[in-house]
Structures are given as structure tokens and as C-alpha cells.
Amino acid sequence: MSDDKKLIYFDNNATTPIHPEVLEAMLPFFGPKYGNPSSMYPLAMASAAELKKGREKTAALLGCEPREVIFTSCGTESDNTAIWSALRTQPDRRHFVTSRVEHPAILSNVTLLRKLGYRVTEVGVDEKGNLLWDQFIEALTPDTALASFLWANNETGVIFPIEKMAEACSERGILFHTDAVQVAGKIPLNLAKTKVDMLSVSGHKLNAPKGIGLLYLRRGVKYAPFMLGGHQESGHRGGTENVPYIVGLGRACELALAHMEDENTRVRDLRDHLEAGIIGAIPYTRVNGDPANRVPNTTNISFEYVEGEAILLHLAAAGICASSGSACTSGSLEPSHVLRAMGVPFTAAHGSIRLSLSVSNTAEEVETVIKAFPPIIAKLREMSPFWKDDGPAKDNSMLTCETGSCQVCGG
Numbered sequence: 001m002s003d004d005k006k007l008i009y010f011d012n013n014a015t016t017p018i019h020p021e022v023l024e025a026m027l028p029f030f031g032p033k034y035g036n037p038s039s040m041y042p043l044a045m046a047s048a049a050e051l052k053k054g055r056e057k058t059a060a061l062l063g064c065e066p067r068e069v070i071f072t073s074c075g076t077e078s079d080n081t082a083i084w085s086a087l088r089t090q091p092d093r094r095h096f097v098t099s100r101v102e103h104p105a106i107l108s109n110v111t112l113l114r115k116l117g118y119r120v121t122e123v124g125v126d127e128k129g130n131l132l133w134d135q136f137i138e139a140l141t142p143d144t145a146l147a148s149f150l151w152a153n154n155e156t157g158v159i160f161p162i163e164k165m166a167e168a169c170s171e172r173g174i175l176f177h178t179d180a181v182q183v184a185g186k187i188p189l190n191l192a193k194t195k196v197d198m199l200s201v202s203g204h205k206l207n208a209p210k211g212i213g214l215l216y217l218r219r220g221v222k223y224a225p226f227m228l229g230g231h232q233e234s235g236h237r238g239g240t241e242n243v244p245y246i247v248g249l250g251r252a253c254e255l256a257l258a259h260m261e262d263e264n265t266r267v268r269d270l271r272d273h274l275e276a277g278i279i280g281a282i283p284y285t286r287v288n289g290d291p292a293n294r295v296p297n298t299t300n301i302s303f304e305y306v307e308g309e310a311i312l313l314h315l316a317a318a319g320i321c322a323s324s325g326s327a328c329t330s331g332s333l334e335p336s337h338v339l340r341a342m343g344v345p346f347t348a349a350h351g352s353i354r355l356s357l358s359v360s361n362t363a364e365e366v367e368t369v370i371k372a373f374p375p376i377i378a379k380l381r382e383m384s385p386f387w388k389d390d391g392p393a394k395d396n397s398m399l400t401c402e403t404g405s406c407q408v409c410g411g
């Protein structure tokens with residue numbers, strides 16, 4: 001791509017650009033306003049005052065009390081903190097409940113927990129990515145220390161019924177955590193009205209920098225810190241607070257609240273138009289995830305008989321940034337665990353692309369992307385051994401990663 005060509009950024013679930021007003025708010029704290037908020041002189045007290053404001057602004061987005069916000073370094077730290085706090089404060093309970101479609105920030109803990117002798121139940125989803133409710137309820141036992149479920153899926157955008165799930169856990173005396181990294185700033189939240197005990201947010205998904213996150217800890221919930229150190233964050237997380245980034249996150253939360261309506265109307269319309277434009281123009285495509293139950297900015301589309309990574313390379317050459325649901329480049333032949341949990345057929349899961357928009361995207365960009373897809377998919381299908389003329393080649397029975405040789409990507 002030539003340098004003067006404008007980049008079209010449709011990968012906002014991976015990360016978002018820092019909003020110029022967020023950067024502007026942060027800059028003085030890299031310069032003259034460098035005080036440590038724990039110290040006792042005016043320079044430090046100015047930092048402490050900004051820390052307080054940052055906490056108030058993030059709490060306003062979440063609909064909780066400022067003292068229920070613990071600043072962390074990222075969404076992953078918040079997720080880990082929630083899990084290990086629940087297990088350490090209830091040593092007699094040895095069971096953890098989660099879903100099959102979580103982010104690795106949760107699922108990597110599952111592997112370790114099993115090694116340590118904990119029992120883990122991973123609840124499934126249906127073919128649209130919606131939670132299997134009966135399985136969820138059956139999984140809750142008197143031995144369950146924590147149930148942790150993401151609020152919206154990062155790959156498909158599908159939303160879990162978190163308020164209802166938290167109620168069910170509360171009725172059974174079970175702690176409930178949700179990874180809200182993909183919903184904060186996208187859908188209205190009012191935690192005071194829910195039974196959610198802990199919730200994770202990541203700054204870089206809502207136009208704040210990478211390296212800042214938060215954990216909401218409902219007042220009265222027993223807690224064991226993950227980071228031991230000084231008495232920062234009311235003893236909930238050791239380590240000098242990252243004042244510039246907390247100021248940035250606070251401003252980003254303010255802006256997200258202001259843009260919420262735009263996100264829910266204009267961004268949703270753009271996403272729906274994009275999706276219909278692509279699906280309408282290309283045969284053998286499908287949307288992964290319940291179209292009626294998603295965050296407004298995300299679509300996940302499968303292009304059968306082509307490989308997601310190859311599509312990404314062609315999109316990148318056209319200046320378009322997106323993500324794929326296949327993991328071939330990481331050395332694994334497996335397509336996304338989320339799409340597999342939904343039972344998406346192999347030929348479709350391998351060619352899946354996630355497009356995630358934001359309030360910065362325009363209708364003109366959407367039109368450009370709609371036009372970019374058909375020639376790319378046609379070219380890749382021409383090269384695919386499983387495509388002939390205008391449709392799939394007759395025998396596609398070999399298409400399986402489990403055979404050890406991936407016929408779609410050649411891996």
C-alpha cells in the first residue's frame with residue numbers, strides 16, 4: 001500500500017486509536033504534573049485529585065460507586081485478579097464455571113486450574129453463539145467458587161444475558177465475574193442495578209491507551225489482591241498508580257458516554273449496511289453470531305472455501321485492517337475456538353473475517369470495503385482446490401484440520 005493511501009481501520013475489537021482529547025488530557029502528566037499521588041505536598045496532591053476524578057469518570061460509565069473501581073494494567077490483569085481473588089477468599093470451594101468461548105485471558109487460567117486440581121465446567125453455546133442456559137444453571141453447585149462469563153464475545157459480538165446470569169448466581173451464593181472488555185462504551189451499563197460482583201474493562205478498547213484497565217469490585221465482596229505491595233487503590237492493588245493513563249481512561253469513559261447513542265444507532269447502521277453489502281454480493285458466505293443479539297460494531301463473516309489469513313493479506317494490501325478467526329499463522333491448524341464451539345462448519349470457520357467498527361468510521365469507508373471484497377474472494381476461490389467454476393468442488397470430504405494437513409491453508 002502506498003503511504004498516501006488512507007488506512008481503513010475496521011479492527012476496533014483488537015484495539016482502538018487513542019482519541020486526541022484523551023491524549024491531550026494525559027500529556028501534562030508526562031510533564032510538569034508528575035507527582036506521586038501518595039505523597040503529601042501540593043504537586044502530589046494535584047495527582048491525587050486527578051486520580052479521584054479519573055475514578056469518578058470511569059464509575060459514571062459503569063453506573064457504580066467510584067470506590068468500587070480498582071485500576072489495573074489491562075483487561076487480562078483484571079480477569080486474572082477476579083479469578084484468583086474468588087478462589088483465595090473461598091478455599092473450601094474448588095469449582096470454577098465459565099464458557100467455551102471466553103478470551104484467552106480467562107481460558108489460559110482454566111488450563112492451570114485443572115493442573116492444580118480444581119474442577120472446571122465450560123458451558124457451551126448454540127449455533128448462533130448464544131449461551132446454553134440450562135447447561136449454565138446445571139453447572140452451578142455448592143462447591144462453585146466463581147462463575148465468569150464474557151459480556152460480549154470479542155470475535156462475534158454476541159451478548160450473554162449477564163444480568164440474569166448474575167441473579168442466578170447470587171440466588172445460589174456464588175460469586176459472579178464478567179469480562180466486559182468488549183461492551184464498555186458500546187452498550188449502556190448500570191452495575192448498581194445488577195448482581196455482578198466483579199467486572200473487567202480494558203482502556204485500549206475504548207480509545208484510551210494500552211496498559212490501563214480496571215476491575216469493578218462490588219462493595220462488600222470479599223477480595224484478595226493479585227498484586228501485593230503498597231497501600232495504593234485502598235490496598236486492593238499494590239504499585240504506584242499510573243496517573244497519566246488513569247486520566248486518559250477517565251476522559252475516554254466520558255467520551256464513550258457522550259457517544260453511546262451514536263454507537264448504538266449510526267455505528268449499528270454502518271455495520272448492518274456493510275454486512276448486507278458483502279453477503280449480498282458474494283455467494284457461499286454466512287454471518288457467524290446471532291444478528292439480533294450483538295454489540296453494534298461487530299460482524300463476523302465466513303467466506304467458504306477460502307482461507308481467512310489470505311483474505312487478510314489482500315485486504316491489508318488494499319489498506320483495510322481486519323482480523324481473521326483462523327489461527328493458521330500461529331502454527332496451529334485449528335480455526336477459532338469460538339466458531340468451533342458454535343459448530344460452524346470447517347470450510348466456513350477457516351475463512352472467517354471479523355470486521356469491528358467504531359464511531360470514527362464513515363459511510364464512505366463502508367462502501368470502499370464492500371467493493372473490495374468480491375474480487376479478493378473470487379481470486380482466492382479460483383486458486384482453491386475445493387472450488388470449481390461457480391461453486392464448491394464436489395468432493396470436499398477431505399476438508400478437516402484433524403487429518404493433520406490443512407487443505408484450505410496448506411498448513
Ligand code: PLP
Nearest residue numbers: 074075076103105154179181202
Ligand atoms: N477480554 C476480551 C473479551 C478481550 O477482547 C481482550 C482483548 O482483546 C481482553 C480480555 C484482554 O484485554 P487486554 O489486552 O487489555 O489485556
